[in-house]
Each structure stands twice: as structure tokens, then as C-alpha cells.
Amino acid sequence: MSEDRRLDVLRAIVEDYVATREPVGSRALVERHTLGVSPATIRNDMAALEDAGYIAQPHTSAGRVPTDKGYRVFVDRLSTVKPLSAPERRAIGSFLEDAVDLDDVVDRSVRLIAQLTQQVAVVQYPSLRRSAxxxxxxxxxxxxxxxxxxxxxxxxxxxxxxxxxxxxxxxxxxxxxxxxxxxxxxxxxxxxxxxxxxxxxxxxxxxxxxxxxxxxxxxxxxxxxSEERVVLAGTANLARGGADFNNTLGPVLEALEEQVVLLRLLSEMAEDEAAVSVRIGSETQHVGLLETSFVTTAYGDEHGAIARVGSIGPTRMNYPGTMAAVRAVARYLTRILAGS
CATH class of the missing domain: 3.30.390.60 (Heat-inducible transcription repressor hrca homolog; domain 3)
Known part of the structure; x- marks a missing residue:
């Protein structure tokens, strides 16, 4: 079996499941994607992906859904983060550049990320510890x-x-x-x-x-x-997507209220080599966030990174879109703080 084709099948499953919220079957893959092989071959590829732990069958006779491991492979193989459109970038710039002070910049940024992603937005406040x-x-x-x-x-x-x-x-x-x-x-x-x-x-x-x-x-x-703190917005977005959580929203909301949990994650993700860092499901190492993913990137000033911005949503999130939105807002924040 072709390794590249198997990964193409996995990518198609992730994209379809994110778009439809329905388990994905081989027939749907044939109809929606040009994979160049027969339905029987795709079924074999799906069986191999399931054996490897990249997809799972939620119940008998159902299609497949990605696992945390499958999402991780999908995210790691995103060679580039697709930039936002020119109108989207202009709108972000106009909205943030109208801010009157730092508090206003942070408030506008967190609301903007929540609006762009329809998920929970997180902005780490510039700490005096990192500021000059x-x-x-x-x-x-x-x-x-x-x-x-x-x-x-x-x-x-x-x-x-x-x-x-x-x-x-x-x-x-x-x-x-x-x-x-x-x-x-x-x-x-x-x-x-x-x-x-x-x-x-x-x-x-x-x-x-x-x-x-x-x-x-x-x-x-x-x-x-100098105490670190974060600002949140868009918590209600989780309630609107409540069907993405097998358990109640309670543990997720409780975890979000614990700033020490978010600050730990932000600190750990600051050590990642990737420009846009992603923690998926169990990678958050917090029981309340097992059904969520966290996308973050750094923003700073002329001296370098001083804090991070991010978005938290269900593991069934639009990873390319979320990564692009978070990165775009971080770049405008950096531009504003650097005074350029």
C-alpha cells in the first residue's frame, strides 16, 4: 500500500469529518475526493489506518473518525499555513490599529480571534517579566x-x-x-x-x-x-458546538477557568520549534481538555517574543483556518507593539 496514498485518505477523512461532523465512509471518500483508486482499495487503506490508530469506528457499521494520533499526523503534514485573504487581513489591521492603549489591544485581539475561529480565544497578557x-x-x-x-x-x-x-x-x-x-x-x-x-x-x-x-x-x-495572566473570549462558542464533546462541557469550562492550566500550556508550547504550536487532545495533559485542541503562536516587540495568543476548540476543528487566524492576529499584535 502506498504510504502517500494512505496519508491522502487520512487527510480526506479529517477534512470531511471536520466539515460534516459525521463519520466518514469509503463511498463518501470516492464521491468527494479524487483519490484515483477503487472503493475496495480505499477500504483497505482505511483498515490499515485504523490498525495503526489514526482513525476509529465509533460504532458498528459506521464510518470512521480521526483519532488524536490521526489529527497529529494531519497537522504535522501541513507544509504551510494558508494565509488569510487580503480583505480579512485588512479588516484585522483596521480593527486592531484603532485600539487606544494596551488593554484595548488585548481586548480587541481576543474578541477578534474568537470571531474568526468561532472557538475560545486566549491572549496572554504582556508580562512585566518579559517587557522592558x-x-x-x-x-x-x-x-x-x-x-x-x-x-x-x-x-x-x-x-x-x-x-x-x-x-x-x-x-x-x-x-x-x-x-x-x-x-x-x-x-x-x-x-x-x-x-x-x-x-x-x-x-x-x-x-x-x-x-x-x-x-x-x-x-x-x-x-x-509581574504575575502572568491570560484573557479569554468566546467561551459560549463551545456551547454552540457541544455535540463535539462526548462528555459534558463542565470539565472543559472548569479547565479554562484555571489560569494556571492555560499558563502552563502556554509556557510549554513556547518551547516548541514550530512557529504555530498545536496540542491535540491528550497532548494537553489535562483531563478537562482531553476533547479539545489548543493552537498558539507568539507575539512580541522589537526585542522578540513576549507572550502568546491562541484558540481552543474541539479536536474536530478546522486546523488550517485556526492556525491562519491565530498567526495573523499575532503578526498584527507584534507590528503594533513594535510601533511599526
């Missing part, structure tokens, strides 16, 4: 209070108010602001502790308490806000 500081602003808001504003290269803004404990000198505040930005601009979180530690040496001893207080509130803010 672009600027620190110090703004006196009274005789003794100082607003400390941190702005990252991804557009994330964090601010805290500091009680200086003494009347503020505007010249000292301006000098401290300048020195801070020399120390931190362009540095990522792991590099900041060392850079900030030596800042006090640039100031007179009588100014040390103010410098120490500002450094402390910066470090405290970075520590508090």
Missing part, C-alpha cells in the same frame, strides 16, 4: 506626594502614589527622574534590580531617603504586576 521599561515619570501631586508612573515598551502603564514624608524639591525630582531613566530605559525586569541598586550613589546623603523610597515603590510595583 521604556520610561519612568515622576509627577509631584502635592507638597509631599509623588506619582510614580512606569511605562513599558509594550505600552503597559502602572502607577503608584508615594508619600515622600517631606516637602518635595522640583529640581531634585527632575534630577531623580533623569537618573532613573538613564538606569532603567530599555532594561528588562531581571536586569533592573542591579541597575536600581546603585542609583543612590549619584545623590547626596540627605536625598537618600527619597531615592530609596522611589526605588522601593518601583521594585514593589514590578514584583506585584
Amino acid at each position: 521599561l521604556r520610561h519612568i515619570e515622576l509627577v509631584p501631586v502635592g507638597p509631599r506626594h509623588l506619582l510614580v508612573v512606569l511605562i513599558t515598551d509594550t505600552g503597559r502603564v502602572e502607577q503608584r502614589t508615594l508619600d515622600a514624608g517631606l516637602d518635595l524639591d522640583e529640581l531634585l525630582v527632575a534630577r531623580l527622574r533623569a537618573q532613573l531613566n538613564v538606569c532603567v530605559a530599555g532594561r528588562r525586569l531581571p536586569e533592573l534590580t542591579t541597575a536600581l541598586r546603585d542609583l543612590g550613589a549619584a545623590f547626596e546623603p540627605e536625598h537618600a531617603p527619597l531615592v530609596a523610597s522611589v526605588v522601593a515603590i518601583i521594585e514593589e510595583t514590578l514584583a506585584q504586576e
Whole structure:
């Protein structure tokens, strides 16, 4: 039996099952696809695919459906991800470029992926741990209070108010602001502790308490806000496709509510060599996600990848379409964050 023909049969089964949600028989393959062989030969190929664990027969006298192993072979043999159409790309660009800040970009991105895929969309928020500081602003808001504003290269803004404990000198505040930005601009979180530690040496001893207080509130803010988080949209799409799940939707929804589960998967998938990573069924290694697949890719800025975006749906998903949508949104996110 031809190995290439067997894989063509598997591809046809996956495509038909995704399109119809019905088990696929040999007669349907002959009618819908030009495989160049007789129905008897296709039946033999299907028997071999079943023996190898790529397809399964859900019940007697039924057609075949792909298994997780079969989907994996199908995905791995996608030589290229078909790009979205020009109108689709223009629509994505227009929708995302109208965002007013980072929160709006993330919110628009997750809703856009959910709409494009009709599945659950996941966007990992740019973490301060992976971001670099672009600027620190110090703004006196009274005789003794100082607003400390941190702005990252991804557009994330964090601010805290500091009680200086003494009347503020505007010249000292301006000098401290300048020195801070020399120390931190362009540095990522792991590099900041060392850079900030030596800042006090640039100031007179009588100014040390103010410098120490500002450094402390910066470090405290970075520590508090470095926690990873994800944003979801389109959970209702799973309910509309409930027939794809043999069990109830409960375990799936519970898994999606556990951000630690999604963050673990995103972290593991970040190590994959493929530009667009796919975890299918049991590959997620979580009992609640055994009937789902997770498609993700990275987005970033001029320094490289900082987080991931993705889509979660039933294993019977349109893999090429989902991969194309996720990749397209990630590319626009990267373009926006890089300021190009």
C-alpha cells in the first residue's frame, strides 16, 4: 500500500469529518475526493489506518473518525499555513490599529480571534517579566506626594502614589527622574534590580531617603504586576458546538477557568520549534481538555517574543483556518507593539 496514498485518505477523512461532523465512509471518500483508486482499495487503506490508530469506528457499521494520533499526523503534514485573504487581513489591521492603549489591544485581539475561529480565544497578557521599561515619570501631586508612573515598551502603564514624608524639591525630582531613566530605559525586569541598586550613589546623603523610597515603590510595583495572566473570549462558542464533546462541557469550562492550566500550556508550547504550536487532545495533559485542541503562536516587540495568543476548540476543528487566524492576529499584535 502506498504510504502517500494512505496519508491522502487520512487527510480526506479529517477534512470531511471536520466539515460534516459525521463519520466518514469509503463511498463518501470516492464521491468527494479524487483519490484515483477503487472503493475496495480505499477500504483497505482505511483498515490499515485504523490498525495503526489514526482513525476509529465509533460504532458498528459506521464510518470512521480521526483519532488524536490521526489529527497529529494531519497537522504535522501541513507544509504551510494558508494565509488569510487580503480583505480579512485588512479588516484585522483596521480593527486592531484603532485600539487606544494596551488593554484595548488585548481586548480587541481576543474578541477578534474568537470571531474568526468561532472557538475560545486566549491572549496572554504582556508580562512585566518579559517587557522592558521604556520610561519612568515622576509627577509631584502635592507638597509631599509623588506619582510614580512606569511605562513599558509594550505600552503597559502602572502607577503608584508615594508619600515622600517631606516637602518635595522640583529640581531634585527632575534630577531623580533623569537618573532613573538613564538606569532603567530599555532594561528588562531581571536586569533592573542591579541597575536600581546603585542609583543612590549619584545623590547626596540627605536625598537618600527619597531615592530609596522611589526605588522601593518601583521594585514593589514590578514584583506585584509581574504575575502572568491570560484573557479569554468566546467561551459560549463551545456551547454552540457541544455535540463535539462526548462528555459534558463542565470539565472543559472548569479547565479554562484555571489560569494556571492555560499558563502552563502556554509556557510549554513556547518551547516548541514550530512557529504555530498545536496540542491535540491528550497532548494537553489535562483531563478537562482531553476533547479539545489548543493552537498558539507568539507575539512580541522589537526585542522578540513576549507572550502568546491562541484558540481552543474541539479536536474536530478546522486546523488550517485556526492556525491562519491565530498567526495573523499575532503578526498584527507584534507590528503594533513594535510601533511599526
